[in-house]
Amino acid sequence: MKKITFKTAFNAYDDLEIIGEGGSGKVYKVNDQDGNLYALKLLDHHKANKEKHKRFKNEVFFCQRNIHKNIITILDYGFVTDENGQNPFYVMPYYSSTLRDLMSNKIPQDKVLPYFSQILDGVEAAHLKSIWHRDLKPENILYDISTDQLIVADFGIAHFTEEYLLTSVETKASDRLANFQYAAPEQRLKGQVVDYRADIFALGLILNEMFTGVVIHGTRYTKINAVASQYEYLDEIVETMVSQSPDDRPNSIDEIKKILIGKKNEFVSRQKLDELKNTVIPQSEVSDILIERPVKLINVDYQKGEFIFILNQAVNQKWVESFRNISNYHYLLGKEPSVFKFYQDRATIEGGENITEQIVTYFKEYLDKANTVYKDRLIAEQRHKEEKQKRMIQQQILEAETTQRIFKKSKYLI
Template identity: 25%
Template sequence: MGTEGDDFRVIAGRYRLEARIGRGGMGVVWRATDQLLGRRVAVKELALEASLSAEEARQQRDRTLREARAVAQLRHPHIIVVHDVVEDGVADDERPYIVMELIDGGSLADRIAARGPVDAAEAARIGIDLLSALRTAHEAGVLHRDIKPANVLVESGTDRVVLTDFGIAQVAGATTLTETGSFVGSPEYTAPERMSGARTGPASDLWSLGALLCAVLSGESPFRRDSLGGILHAVVAAEIRPPAQAEPLLPVVRGLLERDPDRRLGAAEAERMLRAFRETGRTPGPAVPYTPTQRDVPHRTPPLSPPPPPSPAPAGHSTRGVLVAALLVAAMAGAGVSAAALLMHGGDGDGGGTPTSSAPGPTTSASVSPTPTVTVTRGAATSPAAANSHTAPSGYRLARDPAGFSLAVPEGFTRDPQGERVFYMSPWDTFRLGIKAADPQTGGPLAVMSRSAANGASTNPGYHDGRVTRTTHDGKPAALWEFTWNGFSASEGPRHTYDLCWEEDGRMYDVWVSAPVGKVAEAREYFDVAVDTFAPT
């Protein structure tokens, strides 16, 4: 039973809790002293849900203690050492506590926040240590299920990487709290099979590690969005675009962020590839070559494959939109998220790289033609004329544009044609989504984007940090142009633009999104969805 001594609480007659050093969804972590052995320790006080009955609370305590004892059997230099598991309290209010080694140092998330992202060599070192730790845990039948920078400690003075917080770990053969109906974890780092409620295994932890590598290299998860709905869509359906900083480790990142867990890169192979990078400066490909299952449209680097498609749809109907919708519904069910929760969430000089005409400003009206009728379908494409029709994600509408294409645009965006370019503008023109269709040009998309980038300073005031990347779109040659510029006025401020150009059915298409530099995450989502759902009509 807990007692008070020297103004500190003592639990189990032995561990003196002295100061809180962390708090999370699963409980509070204390700096403490083991008075029997005279050593400093960390003690995690696990929270019990107030809504549980006495029997349910007892079952939760039993599961927590059983799993904590299993983790305590793990012995690895990069897994937190569990010294003891105790219960303390009065009658039905007994709480479980996990006594662990005290690591002098903050989390990987703290390090990134204070010092910024790490370089590829350091990311590889972190990845090697965590992969080795996961191999040990998985061989013992323990899944972590919440791998993220906040759950990785970095010891001061030694830089030892330590995987901690097995609070929602799953032990082989045990039923866990999260299997009773509620989702526990961090969506930005959660594998798509967990989002969809499918049975998960070691591969789910490896997906999370792939997202973590992107985060330590760039400062954020590649699935970060401004809403839960956006995160779910990014994880289960949108094309995955690793950050540019991940390019040195791209074969590993691509392999870990494979949506099909059966094809995902294994821990031993990923560790081998990272060790090779540390030794040679080059990352080899996997022993079994990676073969994407779907089109490649990278964020600066090649994307990763989406989930395998469902069984073929009848001729003349696209399965892509149905797949996206089905995965989102499954994800909402697996995460305990309602549809209502999801709903809560540049040729204007921005892009439109084809250099055959000047770039009008967002308020240019001289070339604006009368606005024709636009067919809008909310949530699904119901027009019978669309072999390539797509389903719009939650928060978007499918616009069948009279200029000869369809795509999903965010709710609230309005159409604004400007000569040969069509824009969909957010209120106050904060976000500008542009589309242009033209005849193919000499050299193809890469040459077009390269010429546009060369002229970037003349069309985009304060143009800088421009980069053109060769890629593909639906298996067709494409080029991605990304850059930052100063906007059209001081009041508008700096902006960032994503611009993809490709050829399809004898036409050249250009889709871009520009936004204030402080809103690039939201702009990237709009860009991803626009490119993903675009189809000529």
């Protein structure tokens, strides 16, 4: 078979072998001009309809902007021309393994939840941006051997919010989305609303299969308790995740995470959308404009015996408190940090012309120290808040389990 060279604006990729094939395209293992290995997904122009082309564009648009470690990042894209027309392709990191491969080799029981937590992080990162994958399965979850990380890939039939929608795609009532094995009930019927809860259904199937090795079918399926009794509590989670009605499933990935955290799985990390950067970050990470853009001096004015320091942005009360509580600084008597007055993006202090050089130099020193104190304070507060939330969640789970046990025991005494 003739080898193909895929060219983009700044690189060229040589076809090494086909590593995957579907109804409308192929996935190639390729290398670039420097010999680096990549995976390349090619959409066959002849086999793919207009809607698939639109979905392919949207997938590229979203994934090339992604920086989350558990979602695939598209590195390059272009098209190759043949007798059928222009065939679009994109380039992504090459991973030699998938979750399916891990499951085939049997995942040690104590590693299942840490791996599943990574999948939750990737899917949740998409959900927090109002993007539903709608085709989750072990083959679409790649495995990076070098980092021991799982990466959610193949957003080819995902629902994208307008911000990540490069071209509009109409999901017709006649469309059935996703493969049947991991599809939610609403995906198997024409004309049903398919949203983020379809992903939660698929995740429930995957979690159970990671322990048992078999996919749930019907109600009489192999439960986790049958193969790993210490994880019996997961059966109830799985049962709600794979509920027939989307309304009966957990309403978010975070709800699932809170149950896992409540059972003292310390590796589970809650996430949030950082609106400053529009990226998904751990809840423990601080997002604050005064940390993202530290306070700096941009100009100095002098009026009526008073120095006016003009800052690059307005400061808040907590930052002012940090400024006034710095330590190990140089100062002029009577001009200590506690004496400065602040209003929005201005700081003022009385003084004469003879101290100009020193007061400006010292003020810049105070700013640097205040920025550090402010950042450390916010990080400490966020950690304290997260620990408090974690303890509260664990207590709630404990109380709920106690109530359930008492209810079961008392039932037989009535």
